[in-house]
Amino acid sequence: MQKIKSLKVFFLAALFVMGLSSIASAGAQDFVLVNNTGFPIYYVNVSPASSDNWQNDILGSQVLPNGSYVQVMFPTNGVQYWDIQATFEDGSSIAWYGIDLLSVAQVTLNGDGTASLQ
Secondary structure: OHHHHHHHHHHHHHHHHHHHHHHHHOOOOOEEEEEEOOOOEEEEEEEEOOOOOOOOEOOOOOOEOOOOEEEEOOOOOOOOEEEEEEEEOOOOEEEEEEEEOOOOOEEEEEOOOOEEEO
């Protein structure tokens, strides 16, 4: 019985340590991206505002349906302002510029071209 109790304590401690390590590796600019555009988003590019080029699509082979969200995670790099571009099935896109990702945890992309920041 003591052995089972010790295993439970060890297991809980291991889970706690794993949780702390995932928090420590998260970038300060990580955020939740919510699609409120009214349409599925096929590609999302997030780039530093100082860049002239869009970085790779963060969705990969996924599609982000309207009303859904995705967690966007970066390695810690200290960049404060970011641009986000969403591309739709027909190839049209909307871009949002100069979003301070160090100050927000959630970015909601709206179909009218605005973004709600929380």
